[in-house]
Amino acid sequence: MNTDHLQTIWAPRILSILRIVAALIFFEHGSQKLLGFPAHPSPPAVMSLSWIAGALELVGGALLVLGLFTRPVAFILSGEMAFAYWLSHAPRSFFPVLNGGDAAILYCFVFLYLAFAGGGPWSLDTRRSEKG
Secondary structure (H helix, E strand, O other), X not given: OOHHHHHHHHHHHHHHHHHHHHHHHHHXXXXXXXXXXXXXXXXXXXXXXXHHHHHHHHHHHHHHHHOOOHHHHHHHHXXXXXXXXXXXXXXXXXXXXXXXXXXHHHHHHHHHHHHHHOOOOOOHHHHHHHHO
16 A cells, blocks of 8 residues: 555544544533533532533534634643543542543543644634635
């Protein structure tokens, strides 16, 4: 297989797919916290840290699915996940597999990558830049 073809054609497309899939799963965390779907055992109190996290996950996840304002949104969400890891997970154990923070770490670094790489060709950011 031609590696130039993989690099020029498929790498940008896979970047968009990574953004969309990560954002959809992240959006689900926000919809669970704020909208109760899927069912959440106890909704967070308004303006609590969990509620603010849910708002960031819901709105930020939706923006990333669309690929709109990808770089700044991904940067903010990367910070949110770093904050969540150190505040909620790290105190439980040094090891992410034991403290339940492996997803937070993964989101943190996927979003950090998107903050630098952008949303890829299948994004509203790309559409907007092509028109301008």
